[in-house]
Structure formats: structure tokens, C-alpha cells
Amino acid sequence: MIMAKSESWEWIKAVVVALVLAIVIRSFFFAPIVVDGQSMMPTLEHNDRMIVNKIGYNISEPDRFDIIVFHAPQNKDYIKRVIGLPGDSVRYEDDVLYINDEAYEEDYLDDFKALADNQPFTGDFELEDFTGYETIPEGHVFVLGDNRQHSKDSRHIGVIPYDEVVGKANFVFWPVQEVRIAD
Template identity: 50%
Template sequence: MTEQTKPKSEFMSWLVAIFFGIVISFVCREFIFSPLIVKGASMVPTYENQDVIIVSKISEINRFDQIVFEAPYEKEYYIKRVIGLPGDTVEMKDDILIINNTEYEEAYVNRDDSNPFQKRVTENFTLEEITGYKTVPKGYLFVLGDNRLRSSDSRHFGLIPIESVLGESKFRIYPLSNIKLFNTSKE
């Protein structure tokens, strides 16, 4: 190899490496995971406004997962917690979540126990009162925000189609002081 062809060869190898890096990044972002900035206070205390999260696009969605989905009435993404899966009954009674006749403690909900005027954070409802369905229909999810007093969620816009789900929030990467890997089955 001559001295002139060596720089060309090295340049071409860098060009090929950069090209493949871009292709791999595109494929990962499009089909596997994507970063997203949280907007608003509907998921406080789990997420704060401007937190940066990584959304897994290949996760199986389970109850209590934090999912990102296309907003029903605007060109934005919302992040909420899955409460009802297809076939589930959902009810809230005296601030206690009841799914399929089983009561669940919601430690993730934003409660201010020091405020004597805040007796409950979620009004009483049944799935049927809100959506007209006794159970969550196939192909849909029932979602709620963790900050129930400041969340626009299935209580307001109804069930969300599973096909509108971008993915599950798996990891908070910013702010650096609050980096966290989410294991929603234990949340």
C-alpha cells in the first residue's frame, strides 16, 4: 500500500464505521428504545417536570407499568400508570383502588398527609360510570396519573387504545441526581 492510499483507506473505514453507527442508532431509537422528556406534574412524585426517561418499545405492558402513549386529543405523548388491562374491572372507593375485586395499596400516589383538608386524592368511580364498560375491552387500557389531583387521564378521556402506546418507561437518566431504573412490579 502506498503512502497516498493509506489515508484514503483509513478515511473509508471511518466513513463505514460512522455510517453503521448511524444506522444502528436509528434502528434502536425507532424500534427498541427512545429518550423522552416528561412534561407536566401528572406523575409527581414518580416523575418531575423535565425529567428525561428512556422508553422501551419492546416491553410487554403489565398492570402498574408506567407507559408513554399518544395523547387522545393533541399531538403529544402522555405518561401514565396502567391500572386496568383488558378484561379487568376497576373501581375507586374511599381512595382505595379495587381491580377485579382485589384492593391495592398505591404507595406511588402523590398524597399530602400533612394537609388536613385533603382527605382523599381520587374521587369514587367505577369503570362503567366513566367509560360505559363493565370491564376494560380487548385492545384498550385504563390509565391514571400518580398525581391524581393534577392528572388528565382515563377518568377524563376514557380508555386508551393499546396501539397508541409508544412503550414503557424503564429508566430516568436526568436529572443526574435522580437516576433510577424502574421495576414497576415492585413500585
């Protein structure tokens, strides 16, 4: 009887430790997210399941073209691509991205641009048109969805403060046949 009670107690302790570890890991290090909608197509599909790395941005800041998850208005989390960093001026002209007056290639959009019904794929704009800023303020990023014609992003909600960024999302783990690093 004492042996069975001792073994049960060990199992209970093991389960409690496992649960605590799972909660800590999910809260502070990594978390799953489900892509909701088409705003990141073709890079990410609706219902893709991804892992968000929450610790990376505690020791560094987002890089240009990172795919990030952030807290957005209406208590939702959005997933978008970082386009502009603090101090950058951003504009689109003739479907070309210019950052600080330098043209940037966006290879991840090439196939989707060719299939888009409406051209240009990304309409002309300057950062100031949507944000009121000539350059991105310190501690903020400018984000866009890869599906530029169907994305609610910094053109609608403004620049994103670093403290609203949850983490970097670049590992798709579901569906299994689509497991990949998304860049």
C-alpha cells in the same frame, strides 16, 4: 495519498454504520422521553429524562401498575400508570382502588396523599362513569397519573388501545443525581 483516502473512507463507513444503528435502536428498541408536567408526581418529576423500552410489549402485554408511554390525542405522548387490564372492573371508593371488587394498596401514593391539599386524593368513580364500559375491553388498558388531582388520564381520554402504547418507561437517567428505576 491512497492511504489517507482509504483511511477517510473507513471513517465515513464507520460513522454511517453508527448512525444507522442509532436510528434502528431508537426506532425499534429504546427511546428517550422527557416527562412534561406534574401528572406523575411524586414518582416522576417534570423534566425527568427516561428511557422507553419499546420491545417489551411486542412479546408481552402491559402489567398492572407498569408506567407506560402512549400516543394520546393532539399528537402528544403521555406517560401514565396502568391501573386496569382487559376484563377488569375499576372503581375508587373512599380513596381506595378496587379492581374486580378487590382493594389494592398503592404504596407509591402514600407520601403524596398525606401532603395533598384536597382530600380525597382520588375522587370516587366507577369505570363506566368515564368510559361507558363496565369492564375494560380486550386490547385496552385503563391508566391514571400518580398525581390524581392534576392528571389528564383515562378519566378524560378513555381506555388506551394496546396499539397506541409506545412502551414501558421505568429508568430515569437524568438528572444524574436522580438516576433510578421508577416503579
